[in-house]
Amino acid sequence: MRVLLYLYYPFYDKHLAGGVQVSVRKLVDKLLTKYPDIKLSIVCPHSDLHNFPENIPLHPILHDLEQNGLNPIDLYNDLLILEQMADDSDVIWLVDRRFPVRTAKPKLLSMNTFCYERELKAFFESEWDRVVFNSEYLKNQLINCTTKREDATVIPYFVDDDFRKQEKMRCSSRMSRYFEFEFDKKYILYPHRPEAEKGHLEAILILEELIRYDSKYCLLIPMPPNSRNADVFSENDFIQGLKQIIAVKGLEENVVFHNWIDYSDLPYYYSMGEYSLFLSKLPETFGFVLINSISCGTPTISYGVGALTEVVPPGRGHLVVPVGDYHSITKLILAGEGQDEVVHDTDMVIEKYSLDRVATQYYQLFVALGRTTVNQLV
Template sequence: MAQGKRIAVFSMTPLFPEMVMGGGQAQLKKVALHLGELGHKLTILSTRREDSQAPFRWHENVEILPCLRFKQPYPEPYFTPLYHIANAMRAVGAAIDAADVHYSHDGGLIFPYVYQRKPTVISLRSIIYPETMQCAFLFQGDAWILPSEHTRDSYHAAVAPFAPAVSERMQAIHNGFDWDFFQYTPPKGIFEVIPRRLSEHPILLFPHRPEAAKGIYEVVQIARKLVYERDWRDLRVLVPRWLDADTAPANRDYYAKLRQTIHEAALDDIFYFHDWINEVHIAEYYSLADATLCIGSCVETFGNTVFESLGCGAPVIAARVATYRDLLPDEHIHRVDYGDMDAATDIADDLLRARQRAPAATLAYLRDNFSLEKMVARYADVIVNARKLPPLHYQVPRLDENTRYRLAPWCYVSAGRGIFHDFRSDYAQNKALLRIAEAKPDGFAGADVDAKSLYTWLDEGYVVPMPRHDSEGLPK
């Protein structure tokens, strides 16, 4: 092959030699290792923590420098002294200047002037964190990778009216997985983290970080129904404790409130908290479960948990929120409307009684459609072949009588419940909005509805204006 390229990578999130803090970092490691194997040399600048300060390597061609002094723990990384921000920009800028191409993973680098001199690929993996959304509205990269169609369509709806040409730089690349690793694995090493006796109980997993939107309080409700209405007295719900559970004030408060809620629900014996699970044991962890719960209101941009759990044979119950609505066909996942605790309890009860693993057809579908090899190859193609493009032109869009509107991509029509709004986590029972959303899914003219209603829908994010060229569609 031709001489390898020098690639400067930015990671707002801390990185570790073995452990990962979330799905985004897991994907970065996979992409970085693939690029390293191809002969490219990566320098990854990441945020420093007390437990991640010394440089290390994932591969002989992949060096990680934990030198950036953004605030820890997350969120609000820019809530740090201004000299830390200045030093970080200097360090990142110097690394980019010494490289052939820049890759920014998971957002956070909100200053375009730092990267605009070199071909730049930006992957945004959130649509809820402020610094990631700032990256979107200030985007001046040459390629923009999103992990799902829902995320791509959402950013397009928000940003394209200001930068119409941005759609030409956007593409969705699904996360991929090593299905030889994420498969049923007889539990053994996991018992170094949790007691072996737990394997004798029916088990539900809640393998998520400490955010209420991930659905832990919904899980408490379901567990109470299962225990006291369905007589699952021996049920156990496993909950990993975040790395900063004892040191970060916000996390201490989170777990204190959660334990109090569990106590008030008379479920102290049902919930079991344990240390965070590292990569080595995660497949065994999923393999322990009778089902995994992803029933919160968090607006996920992909949701690795669903796929990892299914790969290891544990069925998944997921709320119809964001990407969980459509990334998998219905036959491979158990879906409920957000907030429908009765439906979720019924499904959990059935799964606990059946104690069946995910079927072979589901495992085959995952291998065919969410391959690690395909994902890293597509990332490598975009990053290695990135070329410098002219700066995007931004404008202030004007809404007029010719503007057309459509239901926002973060909304969907739920039969019997109304229009669900991902960011509001609730249902609108507005008959006029329901009528036009169902009658004109491809868009409607502003003149089709009264001005007051249109303003309200636009202001609350139920509808979005369509860019003039929207009919051309988005790249796949």
């Protein structure tokens, strides 16, 4: 089974950021180990500029073919290579992007969002044979726009097998690479990229209220990840703005800005928190932070936008408040809501969002589409 995976971002090993990057990176690992009959060829822009795991086969397509101002010769050469790779494949797996070459080979499109032009073009212009949505919420936003409804499937993201509750001593050791861990601090986690609609300002207001009751509360905010090169400058500017607000409010001793946490260290990061905050106002199509935090035994408080209440229903480990009601969040934290009940959602999340099950579902789709290729050749 020869699968051509077409990506739009550099395939980093450590500085993963965003549900798409994490899910594809770990899913590829699982597929390669569980199903040795799958032979993956992976195409992504600028794949010669980074150090990749040796077991991941990457083809050095050196350009983002949808960028403006691309040299025509480079575009022509890359399209020729893609055409040949498509001919040599049984199935083409697209992640949020349309395939730039016309081909009769069956195409599986993985849709992870509907907020951007390129992702919408992938859905409307890819001539896909099957489409996978990461949530019923996302499916419901788009499915009425196509006549191929029977070819749509929901396969959610997953909880990695390593995301389990870790002992505090081990958390201290691992987190010492990022900041000075203090055992008596009450850490509030804000594991999101710095974007205005992700709710950082509300997180600061919540902290301001919390320390009026207990000065041990500390808000953790990550710096921009390296894997988002295009956004680093704007995100750094956003961080500088946050720092100015924090300084004006006199909260410097209760806020820690730290480097982006490597994926392998995230179970320790989530395990040490009192709560994770998910205050996005964007139409979130899944919410990796939600399941990762709960799987490590840390309750998450959110506004419940998009698919969040579908992924984990509110009430125990997932606490939901109206958008902008940060006063209620402060009260929930001070009351310790969800601390004892989160274990029930932990078991549910680990069972429901199994990486092994997700890999099996994708494998079955590849096999079914691969039969289409075989039938075309008969």
